[in-house]
Amino acid sequence: MLVWPHCRRRIVHSVRTGDVAAIVLGTRTRSSARARRRFISSSTNDANNENNGTVENKEKPFYVTTPIFYVNAAPHIGHLYSMVLADTFKRWQQFVGKDSFLLTGTDEHGMKVQQAADKVEKPVKQFCDETSQLFKNLATTANISSDKFIRTTDEDHQEAVHKLWTTLLEKGYIYKGKHEGWYSVSDETFYPESQLNRVFDQASGVTKVYSTETGKEVEWASEENYFFALSRMREPLLELYKSRISDKFVFPYSQFKPIIDSVEGGLSDLSISRPSSRFTWGIPVPGDESQTIYVWLDALANYLSAAGYGQLTSHEFKKSMWPADIHVVGKDITRFHCIYWPAFLLAAELPVPKHVVVHSHWLMNGAKMSKSGGNIVDPNAVMAIAGVDSVRYYLLRHNILEGDGDFDTEKVLERRQADLVFKYSNLVSRTCSKSFSIELALSHALKGYPVAHTRQDKFLAFQSDLIAEANNLVDNAAKHMNNFNPTGALSEIWGVLKKANQYVDYATPWNTAPSNISPTIFVMAEMCRIVSIVLQPFLPTYSGKALDKLSVSSDHRSAEYAKFEADMTYGKDANLPNRGHVVERSSR
Numbered sequence: 001m002l003v004w005p006h007c008r009r010r011i012v013h014s015v016r017t018g019d020v021a022a023i024v025l026g027t028r029t030r031s032s033a034r035a036r037r038r039f040i041s042s043s044t045n046d047a048n049n050e051n052n053g054t055v056e057n058k059e060k061p062f063y064v065t066t067p068i069f070y071v072n073a074a075p076h077i078g079h080l081y082s083m084v085l086a087d088t089f090k091r092w093q094q095f096v097g098k099d100s101f102l103l104t105g106t107d108e109h110g111m112k113v114q115q116a117a118d119k120v121e122k123p124v125k126q127f128c129d130e131t132s133q134l135f136k137n138l139a140t141t142a143n144i145s146s147d148k149f150i151r152t153t154d155e156d157h158q159e160a161v162h163k164l165w166t167t168l169l170e171k172g173y174i175y176k177g178k179h180e181g182w183y184s185v186s187d188e189t190f191y192p193e194s195q196l197n198r199v200f201d202q203a204s205g206v207t208k209v210y211s212t213e214t215g216k217e218v219e220w221a222s223e224e225n226y227f228f229a230l231s232r233m234r235e236p237l238l239e240l241y242k243s244r245i246s247d248k249f250v251f252p253y254s255q256f257k258p259i260i261d262s263v264e265g266g267l268s269d270l271s272i273s274r275p276s277s278r279f280t281w282g283i284p285v286p287g288d289e290s291q292t293i294y295v296w297l298d299a300l301a302n303y304l305s306a307a308g309y310g311q312l313t314s315h316e317f318k319k320s321m322w323p324a325d326i327h328v329v330g331k332d333i334t335r336f337h338c339i340y341w342p343a344f345l346l347a348a349e350l351p352v353p354k355h356v357v358v359h360s361h362w363l364m365n366g367a368k369m370s371k372s373g374g375n376i377v378d379p380n381a382v383m384a385i386a387g388v389d390s391v392r393y394y395l396l397r398h399n400i401l402e403g404d405g406d407f408d409t410e411k412v413l414e415r416r417q418a419d420l421v422f423k424y425s426n427l428v429s430r431t432c433s434k435s436f437s438i439e440l441a442l443s444h445a446l447k448g449y450p451v452a453h454t455r456q457d458k459f460l461a462f463q464s465d466l467i468a469e470a471n472n473l474v475d476n477a478a479k480h481m482n483n484f485n486p487t488g489a490l491s492e493i494w495g496v497l498k499k500a501n502q503y504v505d506y507a508t509p510w511n512t513a514p515s516n517i518s519p520t521i522f523v524m525a526e527m528c529r530i531v532s533i534v535l536q537p538f539l540p541t542y543s544g545k546a547l548d549k550l551s552v553s554s555d556h557r558s559a560e561y562a563k564f565e566a567d568m569t570y571g572k573d574a575n576l577p578n579r580g581h582v583v584e585r586s587s588r
């Protein structure tokens with residue numbers, strides 16, 4: 001008798017003849033209430049749902065954020081990537097049973113936005129409303145399960161910024177002084193001499209000055225500003241970095257190291273306001289309308305606003321979802337998130353985020369895709385051609401945490417065909433073929449219906465390996481997700497899919513007598529079910545379609561059901577003809 005080690009039910013099998021003699025029902029215990037709590041909806045899309053992010057007497061939700069995007073131009077693939085990555089982190093946490101919260105939104109103040117509105121001759125607020133809506137629409141289309149879409153022009157955000165300012169002032173970290181330096185309007189930041197590059201322009205006879213980091217032109221600015229005493233934060237920051245290196249405060253380490261080096265090299269105080277005479281499109285300094293708050297202090301505070309900082313008492317805020325568990329950011333804004341942001345928080349005596357996950361850039365034809373560079377891919381156009389989850393798959397299948405990646409729409413379609421259509425959708429379609437019956441296979445398994453079935457030991461060993469891999473899938477994927485690596489998790493999933501397809505080729509169920517077919521169909525159905533459950537955080541639509549097709553009940557889709565025989569209640573109508581494919585074949 002061969003007992004499948006991972007199963008409570010057993011297939012009784014004669015070693016001598018290699019026959020699977022019967023499928024015997026074992027006992028099963030399950031907390032369906034827990035499972036229900038952990039259910040992740042396949043079609044969650046709450047981009048329009050608002051929530052003030054506070055939690056009463058509950059475990060703090062896992063709080064994930066994207067950068068808030070400038071509204072100076074329409075979104076591109078780079079923005080979508082940050083959203084998809086953050087969404088996958090959030091959905092994964094939900095999947096493993098944690099309450100989670102995802103914040104995205106738009107950064108609307110500052111010179112850059114004011115100038116963009118002026119250029120198209122629109123009132124700046126109207127311009128912001130229109131472009132912000134494009135980002136909101138993108139989140140909706142891409143199935144980003146955001147719980148709040150914040151805008152820095154929101155009133156409650158302004159209150160949070162004022163509160164942060166006042167706190168820093170009261171604690172003695174803000175002072176007024178004169179500021180002179182090289183300022184980039186495009187980057188909304190001053191650059192030190194060491195980060196500048198001078199280029200003589202023959203035609204005009206003028207020497208222009210550029211930031212070496214971003215290549216953007218800078219201009220000399222001299223003005224009265226408020227300053228944040230960043231230089232005083234060097235030691236606390238280094239202490240923080242040291243204590244949190246192994247906790248991956250900044251991930252990957254290749255992004256953390258330059259930050260540590262930079263802070264070790266010393267910090268200058270930071271100008272955190274601009275004269276309102278120069279621009280007014282921002283939040284005024286509390287008590288001094290002649291100054292407007294620097295856009296980065298305003299923007300970074302969005303993460304606090306969404307957790308209720310401006311609205312709650314300090315006591316209440318301590319019970320809020322703050323601190324953020326993961327800030328997802330691009331490598332262009334690490335300085336702001338890994339130096340300025342923790343410095344503001346430490347100075348205000350607020351907890352710092354747990355992780356800043358930094359990704360590299362999507363390139364187009366070798367150059368960073370950027371609004372100002374004009375070399376962008378429109379995410380809506382690609383999603384319209386390939387489908388939302390095919391684009392999500394392409395983005396997540398490429399690990400660009402360590403290095404830049406070239407975006408190629410043709411490759412999105414190639415991956416879709418090779419991995420999603422041929423390996424995933426085909427497996428589900430074959431299993432749901434009208435020639436088979438999953439429902440019958442399950443009922444045979446449940447009733448211990450004897451199935452005379454000749455199989456080689458080699459085949460049965462292959463089958464056991466496949467089942468073992470499927471049973472380990474959540475744990476194996478979790479190892480990667482704990483390392484912020486959806487690419488690795490997807491590789492694990494596709495490893496099981498590859499083996500499941502080999503299993504079908506090996507088993508040739510279409511050449512097997514219907515009376516002998518149940519054990520094979522049962523294993524195939526279980527592979528489709530388990531893989532689809534684990535795929536939910538990554539590809540919510542395709543996996544949802546597959547689970548619907550298999551008639552898996554909506555409260556049997558959480559991580560604990562991703563085990564062989566963990567659900568024996570599905571399969572009804574799964575083999576009716578013409579129920580469509582999980583991923584339709586592309587016409588291109």
Ligand code: ME8
Nearest residue numbers: 067068069070078082107299300329330361362369
């Ligand atoms: O910096 N590849 O906004 P932003 C990958 N408002 N990701 C990219 C990308 C690319 N080519 N281009 C942009 C800002 N991104 C500030 C943020 S947060 C408090 C304030 C993504 O509209 C990436 O996440 O310029 C990058 O950090 C962000 O968009 C910059 O967006």
